[in-house]
Amino acid sequence: MGTRPGGVVNTRLPQQDRSRATRERLIASTIDVLASDGWAAATVSVIAERAGVSRGAAQHHFPTRESLVIATLEQTFDELTTRAADGEETLPEGPGRVEAVVTRAVEVYTGTQFKALLQVWSAAASDPALRETILPMERKFARAAHRLTMQSLAGGSTDPAVHRLVQATLDMARGLGLADTLSDDSARRKQVIATWSEVLAAALN
Secondary structure, three states, X not given: OEEOOOOOEEOOOOHHXXXXXXXXXXXXXXXXXXXXXXXXXXXXXXXXXXXXXXXHHHHHHOOOHHHHHHHHHHHHHHHHHHHHHOOHHHOOOOOHHHHHHHHHHHHHHOOHHHHHHHHHHHHHOOOHHHHHHHHHHHHHHHHHHHHHHHHHHHOOOOOHHHHHXXXXXXXXXXXXXHHOOOOOXXXXXXXXXXXXXXXXXXXXX
């Protein structure tokens, strides 16, 4: 904030801050459009309108839809990795810990960001260039999610069986996320989480 001649307070954001805010709105709108309306609807025009900016302003930051989608994916994978680690210090000790970790994993895969990612993954199945771009990001996130979940459940264990159980947990969470894209699956999901948590706790012990 600055002061214009005559003592009038200038409340306009600096150019750099405005530019950053525009990029953030475009990325947030990309996630929103992908998750709610699908890949076909996620054009630069639609996303720009949802973000409240002109198409020209959107293309100034992201000249093509591909550049906008890639930037969105990079930020989304980073944020999902952060979410996977959130709350580590507040996880309960004792019997409730396993279910808390499983619930956290499922929440990562049932959120709006994951629904948006699913749309991109579906498009990448028939687009080799897009698939080549997103695979390294997805693998990086998958490794981080496995490492963080492993640490929460079993510390530094090197037991291959434990590693497979953690991977099964993440695969189940991803499957529940896929099911949630078609209908509200929260009631059944809660039962699945409780049942798997009991099985997992018994196996880990």
